[in-house]
Amino acid sequence: MRWSQTLIPTLKEQPQGAEIPSHVLMLRAGLVAQLMAGAYTYLPLGLRALRKAEQIVREEMDRAGAIEVHMPALAPLELWQRTGRVEAFGNVLIQFQVKRGARQVALALNPTHEEVVTDLVARFVSSYRQLPITLYQIQTKFRNEERPRFGVLRTSEFLMKDAYSFDATLEGLNVSYQKMYDAYCRIFSRCGLSYLPVEAESGPIGGDASHEFMVPAENGEDRILHCGACSYAANLERAEVGQRPPAASPGTQQTLTKVDTPQAGSIEQVSRLLGCRAEQMIKTLIYLADGKPAAVLIRGDHEANENKIRRALGAQRVELAPPEVIRQVTGAPVGFAGPVGLPLELVADLDVANVANAVVGANEADQHYTGANAGRDYQIARYADLRNAIDGDPCPRCGGRMQLRAAIEVGHVFKLGTKYSEALAARFLDENEQQQLAIMGCYGIGVNRIVAALIETSHDTNGIIWPMTLAPYQVILSPLNMQQADVVQAAEELYNELNALGVEVLLDDRDQRPGVKFKDADLIGIPLRVVIGGRALAQGQLELKWRWQAEPSLLPRAGAGQAIARLVQQELAAANARAEA
RNA sequence: CGGGGCGUGGCGCAGUCUGGCUAGCGCGUCUGGUUUGGGACCAGAAGGUCGCAGGUUCAAAUCCUGUCGCCCCGACCA
Numbered sequence: 188m189r190w191s192q193t194l195i196p197t198l199k200e201q202p203q204g205a206e207i208p209s210h211v212l213m214l215r216a217g218l219v220a221q222l223m224a225g226a227y228t229y230l231p232l233g234l235r236a237l238r239k240a241e242q243i244v245r246e247e248m249d250r251a252g253a254i255e256v257h258m259p260a261l262a263p264l265e266l267w268q269r270t271g272r273v274e275a276f277g278n279v280l281i282q283f284q285v286k287r288g289a290r291q292v293a294l295a296l297n298p299t300h301e302e303v304v305t306d307l308v309a310r311f312v313s314s315y316r317q318l319p320i321t322l323y324q325i326q327t328k329f330r331n332e333e334r335p336r337f338g339v340l341r342t343s344e345f346l347m348k349d350a351y352s353f354d355a356t357l358e359g360l361n362v363s364y365q366k367m368y369d370a371y372c373r374i375f376s377r378c379g380l381s382y383l384p385v386e387a388e389s390g391p392i393g394g395d396a397s398h399e400f401m402v403p404a405e406n407g408e409d410r411i412l413h414c415g416a417c418s419y420a421a422n423l424e425r426a427e428v429g430q431r432p433p434a435a436s437p438g439t440q441q442t443l444t445k446v447d448t449p450q451a452g453s454i455e456q457v458s459r460l461l462g463c464r465a466e467q468m469i470k471t472l473i474y475l476a477d478g479k480p481a482a483v484l485i486r487g488d489h490e491a492n493e494n495k496i497r498r499a500l501g502a503q504r505v506e507l508a509p510p511e512v513i514r515q516v517t518g519a520p521v522g523f524a525g526p527v528g529l530p531l532e533l534v535a536d537l538d539v540a541n542v543a544n545a546v547v548g549a550n551e552a553d554q555h556y557t558g559a560n561a562g563r564d565y566q567i568a569r570y571a572d573l574r575n576a577i578d579g580d581p582c583p584r585c586g587g588r589m590q591l592r593a594a595i596e597v598g599h600v601f602k603l604g605t606k607y608s609e610a611l612a613a614r615f616l617d618e619n620e621q622q623q624l625a626i627m628g629c630y631g632i633g634v635n636r637i638v639a640a641l642i643e644t645s646h647d648t649n650g651i652i653w654p655m656t657l658a659p660y661q662v663i664l665s666p667l668n669m670q671q672a673d674v675v676q677a678a679e680e681l682y683n684e685l686n687a688l689g690v691e692v693l694l695d696d697r698d699q700r701p702g703v704k705f706k707d708a709d710l711i712g713i714p715l716r717v718v719i720g721g722r723a724l725a726q727g728q729l730e731l732k733w734r735w736q737a738e739p740s741l742l743p744r745a746g747a748g749q750a751i752a753r754l755v756q757q758e759l760a761a762a763n764a765r766a767e768a
Numbered sequence: 769c770g771g772g773g774c775g776u777g778g779c780g781c782a783g784u785c786u787g788g789c790u791a792g793c794g795c796g797u798c799u800g801g802u803u804u805g806g807g808a809c810c811a812g813a814a815g816g817u818c819g820c821a822g823g824u825u826c827a828a829a830u831c832c833u834g835u836c837g838c839c840c841c842g843a844c845c846a
Contacts, residue, residue, distance in 0.1 A: 198779065202780080204839045223837085298846075334842095334845090699804095699807090700807080703806085703807050705807085718805080722805070730805095
C-alpha cells in the first residue's frame with residue numbers, strides 16, 4: 188500500500204481527552220477515530236491490526252476444534268426474558284421497540300450470546316452422539332456501558348470472540364475447558380502479550396472453574412495478585428490470603444473502656460477522633476445471609492470480600508444488612524456495631540485474631556469501646572479468610588509475598604454448567620435413552636482489547652512497537668527524497684518486489700522531508716523499516732532497522748527483496764513459536 | 769448516578785476572572801519559490817454561527833439561566 192493512497196491521519200500532538208498510552212497512540216497513529224463516547228471507527232491501520240488479532244484467534248479456535256458460526260447482533264427481547272437476564276443486565280442491555288406493520292416488536296442488541304447459542308443447540312442437538320461441540324463466533328457485542336472510558340478498552344460496542352462448549356458429562360466439560368484454556372495461551376503468546384492466567388470467581392460450579400487472562404498494565408481496570416515465587420495468580424475477588432505470621436506478643440490487656448465518638452461512624456472518622464490507626468480497629472459488618480442477620484469482623488484497614496463471606500457463612504446470597512436490620516440487631520445506628528454483647532455468632536477474618544486492645548463499636552449511638560479483646564470481652568465462633576488480599580500478603584500456595592498489580596482483562600474462560608441449557612431446554616438423549624441437560628462452558632476474548640493491551644504494554648516515547656504478528660504492515664519503505672529519481676526508482680522496485688513476494692509493505696511515497704517520515708514510521712510502529720536514501724544508496728546499500736532496536740544496519744540493494752522477505756518470515760515464525768513454548 | 773475538568777477555523781491552545789476596536793497564536797491545508805538523513809525556510813492565501821438555546825447590557829467568546837457533548841475520579845461492570 189502507498190501511504191498517499193490510504194488514510195493514515197497521524198497527529199503530531201496529544202489529542203484532548205486521551206490520557207492513557209494506548210488511547211493516545213491509537214489516535215495519534217491514525218488507528219481509530221472516535222465517533223462518540225465508547226464508539227470508534229477503525230481506520231485502515233487499526234483495522235488491519237484488529238484483523239490480524241482476529242485471524243490468530245480464529246486459527247487457534249479452529250485448531251482447538253471449535254466450529255465457527257455467526258449469530259445475529261439482534262435478538263427478540265423475549266429470549267432474554269426466558270433466562271431472566273433482562274433484569275440481571277439492567278441498563279447495560281440495549282433494548283428498543285420497532286414497528287412492524289401494526290405490531291410493536293421488542294428487540295435487544297446482544298451483549299453476549301449464551302441465550303442465542305443455547306437456543307440454537309436446543310433446536311439442533313438432540314443426541315449424545317452430537318456432543319461434545321464447541322461453537323464460536325467473532326462478532327460485535329453491544330453494552331450500554333454506564334461509563335465508557337480508556338479509549339477502546341471499555342466501549343459500548345466491541346469485537347468479541349465468544350465460544351460455547353456443550354458436553355454430555357462433567358468430565359467432558361473439563362476437557363473442553365482445558366482445550367480452550369490452552370488455545371488462549373497460544374493466542375495471547377502469538378499476539379506478543381505478556382499475559383497471566385489468573386483464577387477468577389467461579390460462581391455456581393465452584394472449584395477451578397474460571398480463569399481470566401490478564402495483561403499486567405498500569406492503566407488496567409482489574410486488580411490481580413501474583414506470587415513471583417510459585418506463579419499463583421488470582422484476581423482480587425478470588426485471591427486467597429496465605430498463612431499470616433502470628434501476633435508478636437499479646438502484651439498487656441487494657442481494660443475495656445467506653446468512649447464518646449459523636450458523629451463518628453466510619454473507620455476514618457473514629458481513627459481521627461481517637462488518634463488510633465485503622466489497623467487497631469475492628470469493624471463489625473452486619474450481613475444478611477440468605478435473609479438471616481450475621482456478624483462479620485474485619486480489621487479496620489481491610490476490605491471485606493463478599494464471596495469469601497458467602498462461602499464462610501454457607502449461604503447462597505449475602506448482602507450488607509439495611510439500616511433497619513442493623514438497628515434492630517445492634518440497637519445502634521449504622522457505624523456503631525461492635526462484637527461486645529452482640530447477640531449474633533461472630534465470624535472473624537484471620538487477621539482479627541492479631542488485633543489486641545482493639546477499638547470497636549459499642550452497639551450504642553456515638554459510642555465505641557477501646558481495649559477490646561477477644562476471649563475476654565467477646566467470643567469468636569470461627570475464624571476464616573474473609574477479606575480482599577492486599578499487596579505483600581502471603582501466598583496461599585507457597586507462603587511467598589504476593590504482589591498486587593493492575594491488569595487488563597483480555598480473555599475469560601468459565602465453566603457454566605446447566606444454567607442456560609435448563610432455562611432454554613437444551614436437552615439431549617444419552618446412551619441410556621435418558622434426557623440430559625447439556626453442560627456448558629463459555630469462553631470470551633476481547634479482540635479490541637488485544638490490540639489496545641499490546642499498545643499499552645509495547646510502546647516508547649516515539650510511538651507503538653508492534654510485534655510482527657499484529658503489525659498492520661510488516662515493512663515500511665521510507666524513500667527519503669521523492670524528488671531524487673534514483674531514490675524513487677529504488678523504492679518502487681523494492682516495493683514491487685516485496686509485494687510480489689507476499690510481504691505486507693507500506694510505501695511512504697509522500698513528498699515529505701526525512702524527519703517527518705522517520706517520526707511517522709516510529710509512531711505507527713511498523714516492525715521493519717527500510718530507508719532508501721542518498722548516502723547508503725550511492726554505495727548500493729539500503730538501511731534496515733527494527734522498530735525495537737536503536738541502530739540500523741546496511742543491506743545491499745541487490746537481492747534486498749528476498750533478504751527482507753526472509754527476515755520477515757523468520758521474525759513471524761519466531762513470534763508464533765513462542766506460543767508453543 | 770455522585771464529584772471534578774473541558775467545549776474558541778481540521779488539530780493543539782490563548783483570550784473568559786475584570787464585557788468594548790477587525791477574535792489571536794502554533795501546527796496542518798492551498799499557491800509560488802528555495803530546500804531534503806529525525807516533525808525545513810521565505811512570500812502569499814483560504815478557513816471561525818467562540819457547543820446550543822434563552823436572558824442581562826448601548827455592547828457578550830467573556831456575565832446569568834438552562835441544555836447538549838467530551839474527558840477524568842468514584843459507584844457499577846454477564
